[in-house]
Amino acid sequence: MRIDDILEQRRPCFSFEFFPPKDDEGVARLLATIGELEQDDPGFVSVTYGAGGSTRTRTIEMVTRIRRETNTEVMAHLTCAGSTRDELQDVLGELRDAGVENVLALRGDPPAGDSEWKPTPGGLSYSTELAALVSADYDFAIGAACHPEVHPEAPDMAWDIGFLKDKVAAGASFLISQLFFDSDLYFDFVEQVRAAGVTVPILPGIMPITNYSQLKRFTEMCGATIPDRLDRELAPVAEDKKAVEDLGVAYATLQCSDLLARGAPGIHFFTLNRSPATRSILAALRAARPWDRARSLV
Numbered sequence: 001m002r003i004d005d006i007l008e009q010r011r012p013c014f015s016f017e018f019f020p021p022k023d024d025e026g027v028a029r030l031l032a033t034i035g036e037l038e039q040d041d042p043g044f045v046s047v048t049y050g051a052g053g054s055t056r057t058r059t060i061e062m063v064t065r066i067r068r069e070t071n072t073e074v075m076a077h078l079t080c081a082g083s084t085r086d087e088l089q090d091v092l093g094e095l096r097d098a099g100v101e102n103v104l105a106l107r108g109d110p111p112a113g114d115s116e117w118k119p120t121p122g123g124l125s126y127s128t129e130l131a132a133l134v135s136a137d138y139d140f141a142i143g144a145a146c147h148p149e150v151h152p153e154a155p156d157m158a159w160d161i162g163f164l165k166d167k168v169a170a171g172a173s174f175l176i177s178q179l180f181f182d183s184d185l186y187f188d189f190v191e192q193v194r195a196a197g198v199t200v201p202i203l204p205g206i207m208p209i210t211n212y213s214q215l216k217r218f219t220e221m222c223g224a225t226i227p228d229r230l231d232r233e234l235a236p237v238a239e240d241k242k243a244v245e246d247l248g249v250a251y252a253t254l255q256c257s258d259l260l261a262r263g264a265p266g267i268h269f270f271t272l273n274r275s276p277a278t279r280s281i282l283a284a285l286r287a288a289r290p291w292d293r294a295r296s297l298v
């Protein structure tokens, strides 16, 4: 089923993002995890596309197998990075032939070791071009990324939202946000995007914290801030894996609850392939049902 249709029918919509495992054993484990997740009735799951296009084959294989072997709807991430236009068309053809209906059209991050984004010769420069390429020749529901704290390469929010509008005009029918830890950032962002005339659903992207140094690395890369009040609790327990995970689950639960009570249409979880943390958050949310308190959707 197309995710834009799912988002019309299902509020809140919970989705789970995974990266493709490196070996067959990992693939089997992830398929089993997704099978177990069916009890949580996710709106969809998605599979990332490695930096620089490095996991192309494994992403296609994983998405194809989820489509074939589970009852959960799936979305393939696809990036401009490391591929020519023809290669992107090939990937899209494979996904279509496998019956996949949803694609997240992204520019992509540079491969590990490169700090600067450089388009591949014969390839595309921005996600807008990818969304246009997909919508011109295929019937996928197209999602795209958005950045509540401004994309790190954009000079300001107005510039970034201008291109976000172009992405939607090029065919994106829903957006998923970059990770953030202060819900006000999301609501301020949604307000600005709506004022710019963009009406498609914007799923907040939430990463339950499981590792402090990884958190620092990710936030530096994507330009997200860690609120001081959160850092003050995390920093002293940084070396205590269990304490970081417990705090991460508790914080994400409170944050998701706040988002849903204030009208967010769902939550997209960056699971980092650690589904137990995410499932605990989801169980607590289902028990508390914060969305029943939402007066209207943002």
Ligand code: FAD
Pocket (backbone or CB within 6 Å): 047, 048, 049, 050, 051, 052, 053, 077, 078, 079, 081, 105, 106, 107, 108, 109, 125, 126, 127, 128, 145, 146, 151, 152, 153, 154, 159, 160, 163, 167, 176, 177, 178, 179, 205, 222
């Ligand atoms: P774009 O929309 O292309 O924007 C990038 C920058 O260019 C922005 O500053 C924008 O303002 C500017 N811009 C856009 N169009 C133009 C234009 N026409 N002219 C000039 N400037 C322009 N990365 C991966 O490698 N693999 C993944 O699987 C992956 N999954 C992700 C999932 C989610 C939910 C999110 C939020 C991010 C994901 N990323 C992934 C990271 C993403 O690739 C990076 O955030 C990347 O730096 C930007 O991607 P984008 O699609 O937003 O880029």
